[in-house]
Amino acid sequence: xxxxxxxxxxxxxxxxxxxxxxxxxxxxxxxxxxxxxxxxxxxxxxxxxxxxxxxxxxxxxxxxxxxxxxxxxxxxxxxxxxxxxxxxxxxxxxxxxxxxxxxxxxxxxxxxxxxxxxxxxxxxxxxxxxxxxxxxxxxxxxxxxxxxxxxxxxxxxxxxxxxxxxxxxxxxxxxxxxxxxxxxxxxxxxxxxxxxxxxxxxxxxxxxxxxxxxxxxxxxxxxxxxxxxxxxxxxxxxxxxxxxxxxxxxxxxxxxxxxxxxxxxxxxxxxxxxxxxxxxxxxxxxxxxxxxxxxxxxxxxxxxxxxxxxxxxxxxxx
Amino acid sequence: xxxxxxxxxxxxxxxxxxxxxxxxxxxxxxxxxxxxxxxxxxxxxxxxxxxxxxxxxxxxxxxxxxxxxxxxxxxxxxxxxxxxxxxxxxxxxxxxxxxxxxxxxxxxxxxxxxxxxxxxxxxxxxxxxxxxxxxxxxxxxxxxxxxxxxxxxxxxxxxxxxxxxxxxxxxxxxxxxxxxxxxxxxxxxxxxxxxxxxxxxxxxxxxxxxxxxxxxxxxxxxxxxxxxxxxxxxxxxxxxxxxxxxxxxxxxxxxxxxxxxxxxxxxxxxxxxxxxxxxxxxxxxxxxxxxxxxxxxxxxxxxxxxxxxxxxxxxxxxxxxxxxxxxxxx
Numbered sequence: 001x002x003x004x005x006x007x008x009x010x011x012x013x014x015x016x017x018x019x020x021x022x023x024x025x026x027x028x029x030x031x032x033x034x035x036x037x038x039x040x041x042x043x044x045x046x047x048x049x050x051x052x053x054x055x056x057x058x059x060x061x062x063x064x065x066x067x068x069x070x071x072x073x074x075x076x077x078x079x080x081x082x083x084x085x086x087x088x089x090x091x092x093x094x095x096x097x098x099x100x101x102x103x104x105x106x107x108x109x110x111x112x113x114x115x116x117x118x119x120x121x122x123x124x125x126x127x128x129x130x131x132x133x134x135x136x137x138x139x140x141x142x143x144x145x146x147x148x149x150x151x152x153x154x155x156x157x158x159x160x161x162x163x164x165x166x167x168x169x170x171x172x173x174x175x176x177x178x179x180x181x182x183x184x185x186x187x188x189x190x191x192x193x194x195x196x197x198x199x200x201x202x203x204x205x206x207x208x209x210x211x212x213x214x215x216x217x218x219x220x221x222x223x224x225x226x227x228x229x230x231x232x233x234x235x236x237x238x239x240x241x242x243x244x245x246x247x248x249x250x251x252x253x254x255x256x257x258x259x260x261x262x263x264x265x266x267x268x269x270x271x272x273x274x275x276x277x278x279x280x281x282x283x284x285x286x287x288x289x290x291x292x293x294x295x296x297x298x299x300x301x302x303x304x305x306x307x308x309x310x311x312x313x314x315x316x317x318x
Numbered sequence: 319x320x321x322x323x324x325x326x327x328x329x330x331x332x333x334x335x336x337x338x339x340x341x342x343x344x345x346x347x348x349x350x351x352x353x354x355x356x357x358x359x360x361x362x363x364x365x366x367x368x369x370x371x372x373x374x375x376x377x378x379x380x381x382x383x384x385x386x387x388x389x390x391x392x393x394x395x396x397x398x399x400x401x402x403x404x405x406x407x408x409x410x411x412x413x414x415x416x417x418x419x420x421x422x423x424x425x426x427x428x429x430x431x432x433x434x435x436x437x438x439x440x441x442x443x444x445x446x447x448x449x450x451x452x453x454x455x456x457x458x459x460x461x462x463x464x465x466x467x468x469x470x471x472x473x474x475x476x477x478x479x480x481x482x483x484x485x486x487x488x489x490x491x492x493x494x495x496x497x498x499x500x501x502x503x504x505x506x507x508x509x510x511x512x513x514x515x516x517x518x519x520x521x522x523x524x525x526x527x528x529x530x531x532x533x534x535x536x537x538x539x540x541x542x543x544x545x546x547x548x549x550x551x552x553x554x555x556x557x558x559x560x561x562x563x564x565x566x567x568x569x570x571x572x573x574x575x576x577x578x579x580x581x582x583x584x585x586x587x588x589x590x591x592x593x594x595x596x597x598x599x600x601x602x603x604x605x606x607x608x609x610x611x612x613x614x615x616x617x618x619x620x621x622x623x624x625x626x627x628x629x630x631x632x633x634x635x636x637x638x639x640x641x642x643x644x645x646x647x648x
Binding site: 040151152154155157158159160161162163166167168170171243247250251254255256257267270271273274278279281284285287288289291292295296299300303 | 329332333334336337340341344345347348467470471473474475476478479480482483485486487489490582583585586587589590593604605608609611616619620623624627628
């Protein structure tokens with residue numbers, strides 16, 4: 001990223017600065033310019049950092065065998081249904097109220113952040129890595145392998161989006177890892193296609209020819225020469241996919257085919273709030289607002305990173 | 319152009335074959351016997367055998383077997399072959415959950431999903447395009463920022479959340495709920511029909527309208543930079559005429575094509591909206607059958623919808639060349 005930032009602000013660099021201001025002020029100045037140019041992207045970054053801190057702060061706990069940090073900010077336990085009376089209104093004791101069996105909604109939202117963020121990060125990292133590998137292989141090697149990979153991508157894209165995820169989760173049985181796996185599978189085709197295009201254009205560059213002429217093997221060319229050149233694009237795609245992954249997990253959980261109990265999931269909490277009687281609007285509002293805020297943050301950040309890293313992509317994605 | 323369409327149709331057919339194999343494979347990984355499920359728990363082995371025979375479940379799964387090392391094909395004598403045949407004949411069997419022939423259910427549910435799609439598209443265009451124009455014409459003004467931020471918000475909010483709020487907030491405040499359950503046909507009661515389909519379509523249109531707005535904005539900005547726009551201004555046309563008649567027409571080309579692509583995506587999004595608003599459309603049907611593990615129906619719907627998506631994509635590509643004569647396929 002540091003390289004991209006320097007490229008993005010060449011005319012506003014520090015060469016006009018008086019000598020001796022030090023590297024830190026130069027660094028800070030560049031950041032300040034970046035922030036001023038992308039206020040919404042900065043807002044997104046701050047949102048994500050705050051959410052991350054809220055989700056991860058506190059004493060370490062284990063979930064699904066994974067060592068993660070427990071949400072120390074949550075005033076009550078995740079499934080502590082003695083936190084209050086059922087369907088309590090918003091108050092100082094329960095800022096977001098309580099749900100239909102008396103669990104504190106704020107606490108559940110904080111725990112939910114952990115699940116949402118970890119599902120999104122694991123599935124997007126995995127899916128982008130696999131998609132990028134397929135993409136560069138498909139683009140560089142070409143021939144029969146390329147056709148095979150591209151037809152597989154076509155097939156996956158012909159699946160009506162959410163239905164593919166629902167089928168996979170239902171077949172494998174809902175769990176943390178099947179949800180991650182399903183979202184990963186959903187991500188791979190799109191990434192493969194975009195990265196293939198980038199790899200195709202890299203393939204004709206002279207440095208590839210040079211590498212080949214000195215006898216570099218195909219895997220070496222793929223991963224030492226082409227990969228670093230499509231990596232910026234892959235990172236940009238990844239940031240824009242994070243929001244989509246969070247929405248996908250929430251949708252699955254909403255439909256009852258997501259992360260199962262006892263873990264917290266924002267999507268499932270919205271769904272369960274529909275069963276409250278009398279109607280409990282905060283119980284439906286706050287988990288959904290948490291999803292919206294997180295996805296909004298990721299989308300803003302993704303837009304900004306895309307603008308900074310690759311001006312060619314500006315406005316191309318809707 | 320004709321060869322292009324022909325080639326694409328051919329590739330599309332191949333993809334549909336792959337799709338059918340993939341979905342058939344995935345849905346047959348699961349253990350569990352549909353005959354057992356259909357028969358109930360207190361069922362004798364002979365009864366299960368009989369049902370298995372009726373449903374063709376005693377046949378091998380795939381139409382290819384190996385005799386020693388040489389493969390031979392027995393298409394008519396395999397579950398996959400039976401299923402593919404049924405896709406063409408329309409004799410899709412009976413749903414275990416609804417006790418109703420699948421073809422009848424599809425006929426009843428197709429119009430529901432179709433109307434939802436059409437209404438969603440109307441909302442998308444009516445909201446997305448004008449705001450895109452406003453945002454482009456007054457770019458970098460406060461109006462532009464508000465519209466753009468709203469658009470990103472529209473892309474960020476989960477539609478099931480908005481749908482839930484749309485259902486429960488009026489219920490809590492005014493004790494109002496849109497008609498739920500029975501499908502009201504447009505011909506018999508247009509107002510009741512719109513009361514039923516309007517809210518879900520509006521919610522579903524939220525994200526697509528936001529996408530269209532962003533696209534219309536960037537596309538119009540691109541066109542406004544062209545030389546012919548300067549010419550139009552130079553010959554003294556009013557700004558309004560410049561933007562609306564010269565700019566808009568040319569900027570709408572990508573918008574129309576993306577609308578087609580969104581239509582394909584909406585078919586997936588319809589599932590969750592139909593479930594929440596209990597619209598008895600294809601999405602809700604596929605979801606219920608999936609929950610009940612009546613996978614044959616899920617397979618069938620997936621392949622049909624996949625075929626529609628592929629045809630839509632082809633139409634989009636063809637329309638692209640039709641709208642923009644500069645594009646030629648060979």
